[in-house]
Amino acid sequence: MNFVNRTPPQSVRVSQIASELAPNAIRNVLSVLDRPDIISFAGGIPDPTLFPRERIRHAFANALEDSGSDVLQYGASQGHPDLRQALAEHMAARGVPCGPENILVTTGSQQAIELCTRVFADRELSVLVDSPSYLGALQVFRGLGVPMVEFSDQPPGASSPGMAYVVPDFANPTGYTLSEDQRLALLGRADKEGFVVIEDAAYTELRYRSQRTKSILQLDCERTGAIEGTRTLYCGTLSKTLAPGIRIGWVCASTDLLTLLVRQKENADLLTNPISQAAAARLLGDGFDTHVDRLRDVYSQRLDALLEAIAELFPAEVECRRPDGGMFVWLTLPEHMDTEAIFAKSIQASKVAYVPGREFFSRQNQRHHLRLNFTLNPEPKARDGLKRLADLLHDEFGLSRAVPRSGPGGKA
């Protein structure tokens, strides 16, 4: 049964917030993707053939054997001590000196975003967002009735911001990365206007080239002297490196800010699945870095192949920028083209799925972009899908043909 587009029954009353919350467009897109005939560039999905299944199996078995009934019992809302210790070490290795008291374990980083929003925003306290931005976060803000103000808005909006939300590394959907100067400027503005910064680091580990940029939380620690003086909440996840099904995310922040989140976590689900937490603590040990290195190798080759195919198959008026990491390439078509209208044809006739760009804008005012995932499909399949899309855009929507260009990855 497809629940996505169903309206509430007439015979019950629902809250204003529930009745205003439109279906998540990505869920709409994903709902047609079980079909094996479709080549999908749509989800922000890791390649399941690269999941470290054996290590995961061992970690869960050991968690059950070693911890006895502990992992079958209720536990602390803040998270399992072993996992918080492992995550504190993970953060320290990335330039953020902290202890387990600075970690809250969440059920994926999606929950981290929601908990932060419940604490730092409401109908009067707005959220500052990039445009475009991660759709799942925009849905949380809409769902909680929080006004969204774009960073570039002048004047900056009627309500004062309680928080800024950014994906500073290889953003979803654009793949763009904020420079160190931009990160420092954001912290400067946050100081001046008194808001917190939600740093969504979902893709940070998936870097394929260029130097690592310091995280906003690291920069905040460096300028204030220690994590306890900071105003940044770093939201991490194991979904993009290990497997989304483990459902482990975390927030790293000062204990003052974290305490506010722990109360929300208690309300939301008491605690994150303790077996997953105990397994994740083991998975973060030996072998984690080697596994992520392997992902980087495979995904960076897929990115190269996708960019080469784009350069070869699409004309120069289709623009894209090479991301330094992550999972997405953002395509910009000529302004008159509507990627949502094209999507239906793309599924039906060409059997290719992508995510139309409009949903990633808080005001949903731009229709000529689309997001392509490059981590799921190996090269021949991805190329086949792109060829079908380029043919459709040419045959049905009047896009010109590509003119052969010299050099690989020409427009990256």
Ligand SMILES: Cc1ncc(COP(=O)(O)O)c(C=O)c1O
């Ligand atoms: C930018 C960003 N943040 C957060 C999430 C949520 O991921 P999870 O809840 O699996 O950690 C996603 C998922 O695609 C994402 O793209």
